[in-house]
Amino acid sequence: xxxxxxxxxxxxxxxxxxxxxxxxxxxxxxxxxxxxxxxxxxxxxxxxxxxxxxxxxxxxxxxxxxxxxxxxxxxxxxxxxxxxxxxxxxxxxxxxxxxxxxxxxxxxxx
Amino acid sequence: xxxxxxxxxxxxxxxxxxxxxxxxxxxxxxxxxxxxxxxxxxxxxxxxxxxxxxxxxxxxxxxxxxxxxxxxxxxxxxxxxxxxxxxxxxxxxxxxxxxxxxxxxxxxxxxxxxx
Numbered sequence: 001x002x003x004x005x006x007x008x009x010x011x012x013x014x015x016x017x018x019x020x021x022x023x024x025x026x027x028x029x030x031x032x033x034x035x036x037x038x039x040x041x042x043x044x045x046x047x048x049x050x051x052x053x054x055x056x057x058x059x060x061x062x063x064x065x066x067x068x069x070x071x072x073x074x075x076x077x078x079x080x081x082x083x084x085x086x087x088x089x090x091x092x093x094x095x096x097x098x099x100x101x102x103x104x105x106x107x108x109x110x
Numbered sequence: 111x112x113x114x115x116x117x118x119x120x121x122x123x124x125x126x127x128x129x130x131x132x133x134x135x136x137x138x139x140x141x142x143x144x145x146x147x148x149x150x151x152x153x154x155x156x157x158x159x160x161x162x163x164x165x166x167x168x169x170x171x172x173x174x175x176x177x178x179x180x181x182x183x184x185x186x187x188x189x190x191x192x193x194x195x196x197x198x199x200x201x202x203x204x205x206x207x208x209x210x211x212x213x214x215x216x217x218x219x220x221x222x223x224x225x
Binding site for chain 2: 102
């Protein structure tokens, strides 16, 4: 069983829709990360959170430590949001290395 | 600041050849990492370093060696390339906040094909 599971694997949305990507994990963590990988391949960190909720523009990330679950929401989605979104957790028991999910491929149609 | 850079961006090797991938960061970060990304799989950690002169094995270290002689550089070596090492390689760096590394900054990736 993977330690970090994301759903859905693939997601197609119409421009303007509200999007939710889910992440569940099975290990003890010190933090959870959301990353974005654009079609060109580059990876950027969107959020790092250990409790509650963070917001940046149209992106919102939440985490429920008790349920070992996090969600990434995109409001008013746009074609430029098309990318692979990756959830990763900082393993609390190690040097702080990341354990990655397999990613959710999002395509937003105009 | 250039952030994290990787050299080369693309490379094709024949089985048995050797090569070195260079990662450089100008953010004075302590931690550096090498990952590989394969279709259908999440990023997997090859080796990492928590400071100049230190290295440690990650999840998939076999067939790779690393060195961190200078704080800003992290080298990944393939001594005898195999087709199974065909992948996209990402370098990343991060800094301390409290006792743990903070968010990671990624390089643009190196696409390696071994024939």
